[in-house]
Amino acid sequence: MDSKNPxxxxxxxxxxxxxxxxxxxxxxxxxxxxxxxxxxxxxxDGPLLVIxxxxxxxxxxxxxxxxxxxxxxxxxxxxxxxxxxxxxxxxMRDRVEALLGVRSPxxxxxxxxxxxxxxxxxxxxxxxxxxxxxxxxxxxxxxxxEIVRGMxxxxxxxxxxxxxxxxxxxxxxxxxxxxxxxxxxxxxxQVFQEALARYGRGMQERNALDFDDLLLLTVRLFTTPSxxxxxxxxQFRYVLIDEYQDTNFVQYRIGHALTEKSxxxxxxxxxxxxxxxxxxADPSNFRRFETDYPEAHxxxxxxxxxxxxxxxxxxxxxxxxxxxRQPKDLWSENPEGERVRIRRFADGRxxxxxxxxxxxxxxxxxxxxxxxxxxxxxxxxxxxxxxxLILSGIPYVVxxxxxxxxxxEVKDVLAYLRILSNPRDSQxxxxxxxxxxxxxxxxxxxxxxxxxxTARLSILDVVLSEAHRGTFPSAARRGLDEFAxxxxxxHALPRSPVFxxxxxxxxxxxxxxxxxxxxxxxxxxxxxxxxELENAAAExxxxxxxxxxxxxxxxxxxxxxxxxxxxxxxxxSLMTLHSAKGLEFPAVFILGVEDGxxxxxxxxxxxxxxxxxxxxxxxxxxxxxxxxxxxxxxxTHTRERLRFxxxxxxxxxxxxxxxxxxxxxxxxxxxGAVELGKGSRGASGGLRMEVEDSPxxxxxxxxxxxxxxxxxxxxxxxxxxxxxxYGEGTVVGGWGxxxxxRLTIRFDRAGEKQMVxxxxxxxxIW
DNA sequence: ACTAACTTAATTTTT
DNA sequence: TTAAGTTAGT
Numbered sequence: 001m002d003s004k005n006p007x008x009x010x011x012x013x014x015x016x017x018x019x020x021x022x023x024x025x026x027x028x029x030x031x032x033x034x035x036x037x038x039x040x041x042x043x044x045d046g047p048l049l050v051i052x053x054x055x056x057x058x059x060x061x062x063x064x065x066x067x068x069x070x071x072x073x074x075x076x077x078x079x080x081x082x083x084x085x086x087x088x089x090x091x092m093r094d095r096v097e098a099l100l101g102v103r104s105p106x107x108x109x110x111x112x113x114x115x116x117x118x119x120x121x122x123x124x125x126x127x128x129x130x131x132x133x134x135x136x137x138x139x140x141x142x143x144x145x146e147i148v149r150g151m152x153x154x155x156x157x158x159x160x161x162x163x164x165x166x167x168x169x170x171x172x173x174x175x176x177x178x179x180x181x182x183x184x185x186x187x188x189x190q191v192f193q194e195a196l197a198r199y200g201r202g203m204q205e206r207n208a209l210d211f212d213d214l215l216l217l218t219v220r221l222f223t224t225p226s227x228x229x230x231x232x233x234x235q236f237r238y239v240l241i242d243e244y245q246d247t248n249f250v251q252y253r254i255g256h257a258l259t260e261k262s263x264x265x266x267x268x269x270x271x272x273x274x275x276x277x278x279x280x281a282d283p284s285n286f287r288r289f290e291t292d293y294p295e296a297h298x299x300x301x302x303x304x305x306x307x308x309x310x311x312x313x314x315x316x317x318x319x320x321x322x323x324x325r326q327p328k329d330l331w332s333e334n335p336e337g338e339r340v341r342i343r344r345f346a347d348g349r350x351x352x353x354x355x356x357x358x359x360x361x362x363x364x365x366x367x368x369x370x371x372x373x374x375x376x377x378x379x380x381x382x383x384x385x386x387x388x389l390i391l392s393g394i395p396y397v398v399x400x401x402x403x404x405x406x407x408x409e410v411k412d413v414l415a416y417l418r419i420l421s422n423p424r425d426s427q428x429x430x431x432x433x434x435x436x437x438x439x440x441x442x443x444x445x446x447x448x449x450x451x452x453x454t455a456r457l458s459i460l461d462v463v464l465s466e467a468h469r470g471t472f473p474s475a476a477r478r479g480l481d482e483f484a485x486x487x488x489x490x491h492a493l494p495r496s497p498v499f500x501x502x503x504x505x506x507x508x509x510x511x512x513x514x515x516x517x518x519x520x521x522x523x524x525x526x527x528x529x530x531x532e533l534e535n536a537a538a539e540x541x542x543x544x545x546x547x548x549x550x551x552x553x554x555x556x557x558x559x560x561x562x563x564x565x566x567x568x569x570x571x572x573s574l575m576t577l578h579s580a581k582g583l584e585f586p587a588v589f590i591l592g593v594e595d596g597x598x599x600x601x602x603x604x605x606x607x608x609x610x611x612x613x614x615x616x617x618x619x620x621x622x623x624x625x626x627x628x629x630x631x632x633x634x635x636t637h638t639r640e641r642l643r644f645x646x647x648x649x650x651x652x653x654x655x656x657x658x659x660x661x662x663x664x665x666x667x668x669x670x671x672g673a674v675e676l677g678k679g680s681r682g683a684s685g686g687l688r689m690e691v692e693d694s695p696x697x698x699x700x701x702x703x704x705x706x707x708x709x710x711x712x713x714x715x716x717x718x719x720x721x722x723x724x725x726y727g728e729g730t731v732v733g734g735w736g737x738x739x740x741x742r743l744t745i746r747f748d749r750a751g752e753k754q755m756v757x758x759x760x761x762x763x764x765i766w
Numbered sequence: 767a768c769t770a771a772c773t774t775a776a777t778t779t780t781t
Numbered sequence: 782t783t784a785a786g787t788t789a790g791t
Contacts, residue, residue, distance in 0.1 A: 084781090112781095211780090211781050212781090214781085275779080278779065279780065279781075377779075379778085379779085380777055380778090381777095381778095437768075442767080473769075557781095560780075576778090576779060599775090600778055643778090644777085646782090
């Protein structure tokens with residue numbers, strides 16, 4: 001974390017000086033490091049593997065190592081450092097510069113590195129050209145939708161989204177062309193192969209790359225015979241890769257290609273924090289590293305400087321339940337700290353209100369809003385907490401969520417810029433050819449696409465050509481004329497500053513007026529967003545000397561969800577657990593820790609749905625969340641959750657029971673749960689969890705509401721319920737526990753039915 | 767070709 | 782609940 005906000009400065013205390021290391025102690029780059037950290041910083045040539053637990057000062061090690069390499073004679077541009085977010089890259093750059101007062105080396109994400117490399121060299125990989133466009137998910141899905149239509153496939157069975165995911169998975173394994181797919185005879189495989197082939201051709205025609213292409217084509221640049229790889233190997237004497245547990249195979253190959261000769265690859269990470277395997281990340285890259293670099297030196301950092309001991313015990317207790325891991329417990333010399341609070345609420349509203357209330361208390365104490373974060377598993381859960389914070393007048397910022405650059409109005413304006421940059425980007429062209437509306441409908445678009453195909457021209461060429469345009473019906477023709485005029489006017493402008501280009505787009509299209517006309521209440525917000533885009537362009541012009549349109553477009557395409565987050569402002573930060581990776585806050589709230597949410601899916605009622613690997617990744621996600629907290633941690637769940645606007649019963653996550661550290665004194669406070677807690681039936685589970693205040697059913701045998709008749713059962717016999725299909729009825733019996741509980745319900749009209757609580761969309765009436 | 771009214775699907779997580 | 786996609790009427 002950056003230290004601009006004093007409330008979030010790392011709590012690292014200077015560790016004791018290692019015995020017999022006077023020389024080291026005198027070195028300012030080593031003075032504040034513990035022996036293991038020093039070892040990593042001082043390690044000279046050759047591969048280095050740093051297993052760094054949460055809060056163990058990993059970033060410190062990396063920055064100090066870079067600084068040391070430079071001080072000891074390595075040229076700054078002889079070092080390449082890869083981080084997980086652009087924000088982390090920026091902070092690392094600042095830190096290195098602060099340590100040495102020199103220009104920092106090349107630090108960026110894999111994707112940004114690849115984009116920069118490709119801008120320079122992609123001409124070697126025809127038909128791509130330097131002004132390629134980076135497609136985001138939406139662009140990719142739009143193209144796939146077209147392909148699915150073109151292949152006459154059932155759009156339900158071949159949803160663009162899952163198709164995109166599948167394509168990405170394949171690419172992450174290193175397959176780029178359909179021809180490289182292992183051939184099997186199954187119909188689905190053949191269809192997939194054909195779709196992939198069409199997708200590849202479509203992207204090439206458009207001179208467009210998706211996120212995976214950036215990496216894959218970089219590998220291809222390096223493996224296509226030329227002097228290029230040698231040149232970069234020569235340049236990057238040292239390569240460092242952070243968050244190694246979340247790199248994929250293609251990224252591995254990039255790192256390996258660069259360092260196969262020099263052997264100077266340093267990787268840092270923590271297998272317990274691997275949370276992106278769904279995106280192709282492959283933690284076995286650690287193993288691969290040790291195979292490919294058998295001489296690697298290994299350093300483990302397990303002293304935590306961030307969290308209180310209670311928080312750490314909670315984290316250790318959770319992660320210990322993962323079987324697929326090397327045992328590793330974090331330890332700390334930090335104070336014991338406050339108890340970790342686990343709280344249950346009736347519904348999301350109460351949960352949010354309670355969190356807001358606690359935040360208020362913290363604000364009144366020593367913790368400003370900027371010291372506090374709220375994490376959730378899915379973005380949709382930000383709503384309720386936002387509402388509560390607004391109600392309490394607490395300033396907040398949602399990190400990530402619906403990304404700014406994905407907003408419709410922003411993408412429209414960007415589409416004008418993209419078609420300027422890359423005339424082959426027909427996806428962008430089609431987006432704006434009739435936006436603002438100029439009477440160019442689907443029929444005209446189809447026709448233009450057809451003519452383009454037969455004349456072997458781009459659609460833009462057809463639109464720009466007087467001759468082709470003349471063949472359209474008069475209304476569409478006038479619209480196309482108008483578009484062509486706008487395009488020509490914009491095209492004549494210089495490619496920088498970008499700000500002027502944005503202005504020109506807005507002016508020539510009357511875009512703001514268009515918003516006012518077509519949008520109702522949201523018009524103002526959308527206009528504000530367009531204004532923010534102007535700011536972003538101006539800011540880019542200022543910050544990047546020599547930057548042009550291409551640079552601006554690739555930068556915003558590769559922004560990570562935390563990149564736009566200004567952590568210097570004093571606001572509560574709201575984000576997903578995924579976005580929380582790498583961050584830390586004095587106080588952390590994790591909400592919605594419920595079965596089916598965290599772990600997401602249906603693991604408890606339906607253990608087969610999520611396999612063990614998925615479950616363990618969910619557990620790591622919680623572990624990441626817990627270990628973000630420095631002093632205060634509160635974890636909440638509810639008994640009822642709105643699903644698609646309808647209330648549905650919710651059950652505590654199985655992970656909650658795991659938080660108890662059996663081997664040491666209690667660090668968890670599961671008491672004080674509001675209302676409802678009528679007390680548990682017999683705390684028979686022994687010392688499962690220390691509960692101080694009003695005990696709730698954490699103490700019962702399974703951590704869930706029982707099968708009995710007390711206030712803990714959301715649907716006791718006699719309860720009246722409503723079902724969307726069967727109408728109203730009365731619960732007459734039940735069997736089983738938690739979400740798996742089977743209820744027998746006598747419906748007034750439909751008769752008696754058995755249903756599983758977790759699946760049935762039941763609402764209690766009284 | 768455009769608009770308004772309808773249906774329906776979606777919730778992982780993100781470069 | 783909400784957004785996006787579909788259909789029917791102008």
